[in-house]
Amino acid sequence: MGKTVLIVDDSNTMRKIVSRALRQAGIDFSEILEASDGQEALDVLAKNKVDIVLSDINMPNMTGLEFLKAKAENAAIKDIPVVMISTETGADIIDQAKALGAKGAVKKPFTPDLINETLGPLL
Template identity: 85%
Template sequence: MGKTVLIVDDSNTMRKIVSRSLRQAGIEFDEILEAGDGQEALAVLADNSVDVVLSDINMPNMNGLEFLKAKSEDDAIAGIPVVMISTETGADIINEAKSYGAKGAIKKPFTPDLINETLGPLL
């Protein structure tokens, strides 16, 4: 059965760039799902089987940290690995993200190689 990734970013441009970088990194997904903020991401996770999530932090409505916290409190989706992909990679923020279960962080700007290094071990 193929794998599914969920890309969470309020920027449509960045969602396209992340999708392209996944292909350039040689990571093949059968399905790439998208969400524009944390609330949309929770809804997507409730309705789909997702193998890994790539999430921005600085988003409207529900930001990446709030999304992680809400996800960690829902046993049905808590185990899905999340990697943060953001301009926000200060130690305090990343430690907070990891306390809510984030498995890693990728700083924007990023390269396909960096995505491969971070995401590969989770798949």
């Protein structure tokens, strides 16, 4: 049975590119949900069963790191794996993200193969 993924990015373009990359990577997702910032992502997670989240870091309203912190404090959603997809993949920021529960990171620009390598073991 296909999985449900949530893509969190303030850029509509990037959400479409990530969706396309997921399809090209050959991962079987039955549903792709979208949110434009961390707060919207929390709202989507509260209303839907999601198997994995792909989140940007630099976003207005609620950043990716703030989203991870809020998610970790919510028992109902804290175990849903999150992979960061961002231009921000320096060791300092990724260490912060992992300390807050992120399972991996993909640097923009990325290829479908890289998405597959990172997400595959988590599904």
